[in-house]
Amino acid sequence: MIPLLRSEWTKFRTVRGWVAGSIVAVLLTVGVGLLGAAGTVRSCQGPQGDVCPEIPIGPGGQAVHDRFSFYHRALPGDGSITVKVADVSGVITYPPPDHDKIVPGVVPWAKVGVMVKQDLRQGSAYAAVMVTGAHGTRVQDDFVNDLAAGGDPWLRLTRSGDTLKGESSPDGTSWRVIAERRLKGPALIGLFAASPCDVTLSQGALGGTIGACRLTNVTGKFEDVSVEGASGTWTHDDVGGEIGAPTLSVGSARVWGSTIQLTGSGDISPAGMEGGAVVERTLTGASIGLIAVIVVGVLFVTAEYRRGLIKATLAANPGRTGVLLAKAAVVATVTFAGGLVAAALAVPVGIGLMRDRNNSIAPITALTEVRVIVGTAALLAVTAVLALALGAIFRRSAAAVIAAIMLVLLPQLLATASVIPSSAAQWLLRVTPAAGFAIQQSIPAYPQVEDYYIPALGYYPLPPLGGFAVMCGYAAVALAGAIVVLRRRDA
Amino acid sequence: MDVTVEVNGLRKRFGATRALDDMTFSVKPGLVTGFVGPNGAGKSTTMRIIVGLDRPDEGSALVGGVAYRTLKRPLTHVGALLDASAFQPSRTARNHLLWLAQSQGLGPRRVDEVVEQVGLGTAARRRAGGYSLGMRQRLGIAAALLGDPPVLLFDEPFNGLDPEGIVWIRGLLRSLAADGRSVLVSSHLMSELQDVAGHLIVAGRGRVVADRAVEDLIATASNGRVTLRTTAREDAMEALARAGATVTVTGADSLTVAGLSGAETVAVLTAAEVAFAEVSAHRATLEEAYMELTRESVEFR
Numbered sequence: 001m002i003p004l005l006r007s008e009w010t011k012f013r014t015v016r017g018w019v020a021g022s023i024v025a026v027l028l029t030v031g032v033g034l035l036g037a038a039g040t041v042r043s044c045q046g047p048q049g050d051v052c053p054e055i056p057i058g059p060g061g062q063a064v065h066d067r068f069s070f071y072h073r074a075l076p077g078d079g080s081i082t083v084k085v086a087d088v089s090g091v092i093t094y095p096p097p098d099h100d101k102i103v104p105g106v107v108p109w110a111k112v113g114v115m116v117k118q119d120l121r122q123g124s125a126y127a128a129v130m131v132t133g134a135h136g137t138r139v140q141d142d143f144v145n146d147l148a149a150g151g152d153p154w155l156r157l158t159r160s161g162d163t164l165k166g167e168s169s170p171d172g173t174s175w176r177v178i179a180e181r182r183l184k185g186p187a188l189i190g191l192f193a194a195s196p197c198d199v200t201l202s203q204g205a206l207g208g209t210i211g212a213c214r215l216t217n218v219t220g221k222f223e224d225v226s227v228e229g230a231s232g233t234w235t236h237d238d239v240g241g242e243i244g245a246p247t248l249s250v251g252s253a254r255v256w257g258s259t260i261q262l263t264g265s266g267d268i269s270p271a272g273m274e275g276g277a278v279v280e281r282t283l284t285g286a287s288i289g290l291i292a293v294i295v296v297g298v299l300f301v302t303a304e305y306r307r308g309l310i311k312a313t314l315a316a317n318p319g320r321t322g323v324l325l326a327k328a329a330v331v332a333t334v335t336f337a338g339g340l341v342a343a344a345l346a347v348p349v350g351i352g353l354m355r356d357r358n359n360s361i362a363p364i365t366a367l368t369e370v371r372v373i374v375g376t377a378a379l380l381a382v383t384a385v386l387a388l389a390l391g392a393i394f395r396r397s398a399a400a401v402i403a404a405i406m407l408v409l410l411p412q413l414l415a416t417a418s419v420i421p422s423s424a425a426q427w428l429l430r431v432t433p434a435a436g437f438a439i440q441q442s443i444p445a446y447p448q449v450e451d452y453y454i455p456a457l458g459y460y461p462l463p464p465l466g467g468f469a470v471m472c473g474y475a476a477v478a479l480a481g482a483i484v485v486l487r488r489r490d491a
Numbered sequence: 492m493d494v495t496v497e498v499n500g501l502r503k504r505f506g507a508t509r510a511l512d513d514m515t516f517s518v519k520p521g522l523v524t525g526f527v528g529p530n531g532a533g534k535s536t537t538m539r540i541i542v543g544l545d546r547p548d549e550g551s552a553l554v555g556g557v558a559y560r561t562l563k564r565p566l567t568h569v570g571a572l573l574d575a576s577a578f579q580p581s582r583t584a585r586n587h588l589l590w591l592a593q594s595q596g597l598g599p600r601r602v603d604e605v606v607e608q609v610g611l612g613t614a615a616r617r618r619a620g621g622y623s624l625g626m627r628q629r630l631g632i633a634a635a636l637l638g639d640p641p642v643l644l645f646d647e648p649f650n651g652l653d654p655e656g657i658v659w660i661r662g663l664l665r666s667l668a669a670d671g672r673s674v675l676v677s678s679h680l681m682s683e684l685q686d687v688a689g690h691l692i693v694a695g696r697g698r699v700v701a702d703r704a705v706e707d708l709i710a711t712a713s714n715g716r717v718t719l720r721t722t723a724r725e726d727a728m729e730a731l732a733r734a735g736a737t738v739t740v741t742g743a744d745s746l747t748v749a750g751l752s753g754a755e756t757v758a759v760l761t762a763a764e765v766a767f768a769e770v771s772a773h774r775a776t777l778e779e780a781y782m783e784l785t786r787e788s789v790e791f792r
Binding site for chain 2: 003004006007008010011014015016017303304307308309311312313314315316317318319490491
């Protein structure tokens, strides 16, 4: 195998066109990516000038939404809060079909319950037990963690030491522990209410997808509220509340004895794509660089057929299998290296360009950033192998290039350009090699957040590695098929 | 090492065309074996099967007793020139030979050796796409020699060579055979193999028509014929025909006489008072011998 690899590497590097093609792939990936980044401009003109609001960051480092109605006391040390959620009601403004009325209603992820939160700062740590509009009783903490816990109306949060214990009960006597979380230091304890906007997606008459998000609020009626270990008085705050916000989104609390009615709007959740510009915006050039990668991958084998050179290659390596494997290894390594250079250049430079244009960047972990960069390189490398295999099967450059573009690039463009319905787009990104682009998605979709999870907005239907595995599967099958036909056919 | 090539009962069809129909022969070391026949006789297909490029429908081709496809570093066993223009035009000749060498675990030094051997010299560092037909043949021959193999196959190596090149390749073929290698050279022009081939395999319609030593073949083809030189061609033909001979005109003043011995020819001409310059035993050219053999098997398309 080593002699074959060396031999195929010599073949690759001694044809100027292929080396140039690989460099073109890098330049296209970086160039087009940076053009996209440079075109991402954010402007927040307002009475205070062009000042964009700070996006809060949660304890896990994600950009978050943290806006809700909070009725609370101080919790210096150990303590607990116990309530019964007696009723949940709310208001939805101008819902479908006619969008002409404000109607009573509770959105599925409206949430009311008990919370211990570090402080009133947006993004500070918290844990909460809650009843939701349509998803039952749940425990959530630190914006991204969510746990379903049946449908009990009695909720309790207890802190002892650094440990917070969330419990629920059907009747207020027999309690079930749902989850334990850690939360240190002085905190606030109380009741909360939040109601995210009412999301719908519809298909535009001229293609494209129209998303709409209508203001809602929720009112929780809490009975038998009992708090232990708290100090100070009850205070109401709209966490993250804005001056001049619509009346319906302003929270309020009413108290009769041990019954409290709390109204609120907003959400406590990861911010998703609203958390800032995403790093993969700097890598959109990979789709274009991919064309050069495909051409090089295809030509690396079809050129041999065109010149009859394949006869010399196969006479020198009559086992044949090794030839294709060595070719695949060479073209994959070259493309991966080029892709890595391209992505490692495009991401930091692109982020700089976007920051210069007033964008905040959705924060991600270093590991995610590495995954996006290395994943982009791997995506290009696997595409090159797929193109090579198609070249060996078709033996014609044009046919193989077209087939590779139809398999990889076309579904990706159709799905993300929002020219087809989102359901079709999602289907394409599940069953075609274009699923591999999921490896570039830096911000995950959260099931506990209602959002526009469509490819046009950068959400892939499969998880990053899952999508990439689909693409690898295609490449592996194509390569195996190419080996079989190469072994069977007369050269 | 056993360096014979054995081709045994090869059959191969391409669609409706029967390319090979029980092709059987063997190539022995130490001499150049000519592999001749009209276009379409199956020479190239046979060679492609020997080096494992095509699979026969039936039969086998063995090199030194084993199938080519099982050889580990095949180019060190068999060198083949099948298609002189099989290279990437934008690659230099040296790099073309380099990847081929590397695939066999050979280094660049061997490449430089064969480049010198075939006389490409400094031209090896130029793009092969700009090569003349003759230089392409030299590159193809260099590739065949790369592994210093004991068996060599050349498919139409004289194509496109200038006279100087033809002289060179004849010398090369002779010296390769003199080293004790098995050398199989195909050609559709017999004259090219004159004075080179020691043995001849004549193919026609996918099978072997004749498999003979060249000396033997020429003797048979010449057998009993007489070459006559005379300025009185018409008179001579009339007299000889009357005596029962078959006469063929071979030149302005030369005839070939069959059916009469040299002495009888002289007697007939003397009796008829026909002047002649020379009567000698006829020695057929390789081409004549070949035409004789393939007369029935030529396939016109």
